[in-house]
Amino acid sequence: MTHSEENYLRAIYHLGRDGDGYVSTNAIADRLATKPSSVTDMVKKLAEKGLLDYVRYQGVSLTESGENVALTLIRKHRLWEVFLVEKLHFSWDEVHEVAEQLEHIKSEKLIDKLDALLQYPKYDPHGDPIPDKDGKFERREKKLLSEMNVGEAGICVGVKDSSATFLKFLDRHQIALGNNIKIMEREEYDGSLTLLIEGREISISHQIASNLYLNS
Amino acid sequence: MTHSEENYLRAIYHLGRDGDGYVSTNAIADRLATKPSSVTDMVKKLAEKGLLDYVRYQGVSLTESGENVALTLIRKHRLWEVFLVEKLHFSWDEVHEVAEQLEHIKSEKLIDKLDALLQYPKYDPHGDPIPDKDGKFERREKKLLSEMNVGEAGICVGVKDSSATFLKFLDRHQIALGNNIKIMEREEYDGSLTLLIEGREISISHQIASNLYLNS
DNA sequence: ACATATTTTTAGTTTTGTCTAAAAATTAAT
DNA sequence: ATTAATTTTTAGACAAAACTAAAAATATGT
Incomplete structure (x- = not known):
C-alpha cells in the first residue's frame, strides 16, 4: 500500500460519508488536488486490488477491505492529532498537515502504544470520533x-x-x-x-x- | 527533498564517519540495498543540487549543506528513537525501523516540540549523540x-x-x-x-x- | 428529442527512482 | 607492464503516479 493509494482511500471514505456511498471521479480529483484522468488510473488500480467497487462512468465505492484500510488510516490520523495537541501543545488548526504525514507510518505496535499513551481517546481535537483497532467508533448524537x-x-x-x-x-x-x-x-x-x-x-x-x- | 534523497545523504554521512570522508559507490549501494548503477544516478542528482561533491570513479563526500541535511535527519531519527523508548516503551532493538520512517516527517515545529517533550536529550537509546538544531553535538570520549x-x-x-x-x-x-x-x-x-x-x-x-x- | 454541456475515460508523455546488461575506468596480480 | 579482476558508469527499459489533449459517455436544457 503506497502513500498515494492510502490518500485515495481516505479521500473516498470521507466523500462517501456525506453522500450515498458512491463517489465521482471529479469529486476525488478536487479533494486530492489532482486531475480526473489521474483519478481514473488510480481508481482502476485500487479496484484491481479489491479495495474499491468501480463501474466506468458511474463512480466508486469502498469494498469492505477498502473501508477497513480507510478506517485504520483515520484512526492513525486522529490519534496523531490528539498526540500533537495533548503532548506537543500544537493548536487544533496546526495538526492536520502533520498528521497527514504521520498517518502513513507503518507500525501497528506504534499506533497501539500511542493509543495507550493518550489513554485511548474517543475523539480527536475537532470532535471527530477515533475508530478502535477493529474500526468501530461511537457515532455521537x-x-x-x-x-x-x-x-x-x-x-x-x-x-x-x-x-x-x-x-x-x-x-x-x-x-x-x-x-x-x-x-x-x-x-x-x-x-x-x-x-x-x-x-x-x-x-x-x-x-x-x-x-x-x-x-x- | 524526497525520502530517497534523504536516505542517500544519511547513508553517505554514516559511511563517511568511519573513513576519510570519501565514500564509494559500492559502499552506498550495499548500505541501501540497491544497485551501484542506481547510486551513480542519484549521486549525480545530489551533486547537481550542491549536496555532494562527486568525482567520477572516485566517490562522493558531503558538502556543507549536504552535511547539514544529514545532521538534521540524524537529529530527527535519534529524537524519535528516544521518544519510542521513553514514551512508548519500545525496546532499544525495535526503534530503528520505525524511526527510519519517522525521520522523514517534515515539520520543524514537530521536532522542536518533541525535543522539548523529551527534555532535550543528548544521547539516543544506543548511546549515540543527538545533534542540536544547529547540527552541533558532543563527541563523547x-x-x-x-x-x-x-x-x-x-x-x-x-x-x-x-x-x-x-x-x-x-x-x-x-x-x-x-x-x-x-x-x-x-x-x-x-x-x-x-x-x-x-x-x-x-x-x-x-x-x-x-x-x-x-x-x- | 436533440443539441449542448459536463463528466469521465483513453492515449500518449513526463518524472522519479529503480533495474539489467554492456562499456569504460581503475585497481590488483603476476 | 601487461593482463585480469573489480569497480563504476553509461545506455536503455520499466513501474508508479502524475499530466495534457482528445475522444467517448452521460447529463442537461429547451
Whole structure:
C-alpha cells in the first residue's frame, strides 16, 4: 500500500460519508488536488486490488477491505492529532498537515502504544470520533447549531469545517469544544445568532453556526 | 527533498564517519540495498543540487549543506528513537525501523516540540549523540571494551553495532547502557573477557567486547 | 428529442527512482 | 607492464503516479 493509494482511500471514505456511498471521479480529483484522468488510473488500480467497487462512468465505492484500510488510516490520523495537541501543545488548526504525514507510518505496535499513551481517546481535537483497532467508533448524537431553536442550549462537541481559517476564527472568538452554548436570539434577516457562551454574549453569522455541532 | 534523497545523504554521512570522508559507490549501494548503477544516478542528482561533491570513479563526500541535511535527519531519527523508548516503551532493538520512517516527517515545529517533550536529550537509546538544531553535538570520549586492560573499569555508554540481534543478545545477558563494568580477566587464547557487571560476573567473547563502548 | 454541456475515460508523455546488461575506468596480480 | 579482476558508469527499459489533449459517455436544457 503506497502513500498515494492510502490518500485515495481516505479521500473516498470521507466523500462517501456525506453522500450515498458512491463517489465521482471529479469529486476525488478536487479533494486530492489532482486531475480526473489521474483519478481514473488510480481508481482502476485500487479496484484491481479489491479495495474499491468501480463501474466506468458511474463512480466508486469502498469494498469492505477498502473501508477497513480507510478506517485504520483515520484512526492513525486522529490519534496523531490528539498526540500533537495533548503532548506537543500544537493548536487544533496546526495538526492536520502533520498528521497527514504521520498517518502513513507503518507500525501497528506504534499506533497501539500511542493509543495507550493518550489513554485511548474517543475523539480527536475537532470532535471527530477515533475508530478502535477493529474500526468501530461511537457515532455521537449531535446537531448543527444553525438547526437549533432559540432557547435551546448544549455543549459544543465538534466542527463541521475543520479548516485552519475556521478554527483560528473560533480561537479568536474564544469558542472551543466543551463550551456551554445557549441560543438567545435569531436574526430573521440574515440568520445570524446571538449566543451565550460560558457567560459571554456573542453574535455569529449563519455560516459560522452551520459549522458548529452541539450535543443532543 | 524526497525520502530517497534523504536516505542517500544519511547513508553517505554514516559511511563517511568511519573513513576519510570519501565514500564509494559500492559502499552506498550495499548500505541501501540497491544497485551501484542506481547510486551513480542519484549521486549525480545530489551533486547537481550542491549536496555532494562527486568525482567520477572516485566517490562522493558531503558538502556543507549536504552535511547539514544529514545532521538534521540524524537529529530527527535519534529524537524519535528516544521518544519510542521513553514514551512508548519500545525496546532499544525495535526503534530503528520505525524511526527510519519517522525521520522523514517534515515539520520543524514537530521536532522542536518533541525535543522539548523529551527534555532535550543528548544521547539516543544506543548511546549515540543527538545533534542540536544547529547540527552541533558532543563527541563523547569513549573506548572499546576490547581495547581496555585487565583491571580497568568504566560505564557502558554505547554500542558500536546497533543491530537488533546484538541488542537482543545484550538484553538476554543483562548488559545495558549505564552499567558499571570492570575487566577481571582476559583469555589469551581467544581474547574473551571476564567482566564484573553491576556485581555479577560474566564472560563475553572478543566479538562482543569489540562492540561495546565504555566512557574514559 | 436533440443539441449542448459536463463528466469521465483513453492515449500518449513526463518524472522519479529503480533495474539489467554492456562499456569504460581503475585497481590488483603476476 | 601487461593482463585480469573489480569497480563504476553509461545506455536503455520499466513501474508508479502524475499530466495534457482528445475522444467517448452521460447529463442537461429547451
